[in-house]
Amino acid sequence: MNTPDNLLYAKSHEWLRLEKDGGTVGITDHAQSALSDVVFVELPKTGRKVKAGEVVATVESVKAASDIYSPVAGEITAVNTVLPNDPGLINREPYGQGWLFRIQPEQPKPTGLLSNTDYAATLTR
Amino acid sequence: MFYLGRKRFARTLTPVPSVLPFETVPDPIAESPLASLHAALGARMIPFAGWNLPVEYSGLLAEHKATRQAAGLFDISHMGQIRAQGKDTLPCLESILANDPAKLKDSEGHYSFITNEQGGVIDDLLLYRLASDDFFLVVNASRHLEVLQLLKRHESPNVRFSGNPGSAVGMALQGPQSAAILGPILQGAPLPPRNHIARFTLLGGTVLIATTGYTGENGYEIFSDIPTGRKIWSAILETGKPLGLLPCGLGSRDSLRLEAGLPLNGQDLSPEITPLEAGLGFFVDLSRPRPFPGRSALELQKKSGPPRTCIGLQGQPGQPPPRHGYPVFQGSKQIGVITSGVPSPTLGLGIALALVTTPAPVCGQDLEIEVRGRRIPAKVSPRKFLKGK
Structure with missing residues (x-):
């Protein structure tokens, strides 16, 4: 499974990319593969303040609905408006155009997240 | 937590009984006799009803579409294959099953139920008559041992039941190209008409082929010994590939059956749900003289109307x-709950079976479904969601 080294990972299979002006969140290649074809995405409202670990979105494949948890506390600043019309982007580009939302983290240094190698290790257990 | 595949499949897992008087207990998770072939095809496996089975190979949507437009091949070796033989088999089955086995002629099959005293569904099954003293039952994996145990209580010198889990191969070839794929493999031997079964000698084994299925498409269910089954699986894949056939997993099996309005035991049927409530009264025969478990409860329910309607x-x-x-609302009042639901790959919208209080709203009426705390609109529709399937 692809786990880029410039991202931080939650055990619950979300990734966070820290940028100069906030962070971007999506689900990992492992998660999209395990879900299989994504057919529906429910995204949070921009401006919503969330805690780390709070349910912020739902990604549904044909067979199941899966909750998405915010990897950090902060404020939702944008959502990927392309996804509702093309949820398959999550399968095709989980780390690229299939991103879910942008967040302004409360803390500059997030805690409790994993490096790519530590996350990859959780998948082989 | 990010639960992968939590709802659909986790719920239908049924633990295997630990102590059985008549046979050895299978491993908690059994491998299909076709497991090595699935691995070679790159299948993603999940536990289902005590079995480790493919949930998908190339992708659920592609497999669903292949079955609707060309053909799909499904491993159904987990389904229980039970043989009932002996000269008193027919009266014995008549005293157990809710549809009347006496209606069947040689080589015919029909859908039936084993019901409890309350009329609730222990299992739904297909019953085939091979000969007057030889019947074949295909039951749900999750109920296989329970049903076999129940049937064996009725054994006598003139009725025997056999068929342990894991002892045979079953596969379903479904879709419009099914006959074109199976025909050449059978070298022109005529295939049985719909809802019939026939014996064939094929690739060195004796196999049963039934013209039945669980997808709403034309197709066949093939039952054989293990070595022959492995050969047939590979032969069908090879012959079917140029015609668009894909091997298909449990994922598409579920979305296909729901589009066709077919019930899943453990969700749409259970010991607390009667066939009449499930809208399957057609397969319960109350006109014959012989009693079966739950008959009087079902007669009462037929007279007064079932309390709930699917x-x-x-x-x-x-x-x-x-x-x-998910709860189902009519106005502000909750009238029932969804028993099976799926985003229909063919229709591009959500479809569901729901069990609601009687009198049920009629087709075309507007209801609401509660999804994660909010209500979304839904219209009552025929349970066969695809016309002509």
Whole structure:
């Protein structure tokens, strides 16, 4: 499974990319593969303040609905408006155009997240 | 937590009974006799009803579409294959099953139930008559041992039941190209008509082929010994590939059956749900003289009307898919709950079966489904969601 080294990972299979002006969140290649074809995405409202670990979105494949948890506390600043019309982007580009939302983290240094190698290790257990 | 595949499949897992008087207990998770072939095809496996089975190979949507437009091949070796033989088999089955086995002629099959004293469904099954003293039952994996145990209580010198889990191969070839694929493998031997079964000698073994299925498409279910089954699986894949056949997993099997309005035991049927409530009264024969468990309860329910009714629901494109367990509302009043729901790959909107209080709203009426705390619109529809399937 692809786990880029410039991202931080939650055990619950979300990734966070820290940028100069906030962070971007999506689900990992492992998660999209395990879900299989994504057919529906429910995204949070921009401006919503969330805690780390709070349910912020739902990604549904044909067979199941899966909750998405915010990897950090902060404020939702944008959502990927392309996804509702093309949820398959999550399968095709989980780390690229299939991103879910942008967040302004409360803390500059997030805690409790994993490096790519530590996350990859959780998948082989 | 990010639960992968939590709802649909986790719920239908049934633990295997630990102590059985008549046979050795299988491993908690059994491998299909076709497991090595699935691995070679790159299948993603999940536990289901005590079995480790493919959930998908190339992808659920592609497999669903292949079955509707060309053909799909499904491993159904987990389904229980039970043989009932002996000269008193027919009266014995008549005293157990809710549909009347006496209606069947040689080589015919029909859908039936084993019901409890309350008329609730222990299992739904297909019963085939091979000869007057030789019947074949295909039961759900999750109920296989329970049903075999129940049947064996009725054994006598003139009725015997056999068929342990894991001892045979079953596969379903489904879709419009099924006959074109199976025909050449059978070298022109005529295939049985719909809902019939026939014996064939094929690739060195004796096999049973039934013209039945669980997808709403024309197709065949093939039952054989293990070595022959492995050969047939590979032969069908090879012959079918140029015609668009894909090997298909449990994922598409579920979305296909729900589009066709076919019930899943453990969700749409259970010991607490009668066939009449599930809208399957056609397969319960109350006209014959012989009693069977639950007969009087079902007669009463038929007279007074079942307290609950299974309806079909259709959502709208762009709305979250309906799922098992979601509440169903008419106005402000909850009238029932969804027993099976899926985003229909063919229709592009959510479809569901729901069990609601009687009198049920009629087709075309507007209801609401509660999804994660909010209500979404849904229309009552026929339970066969695809016309002509």
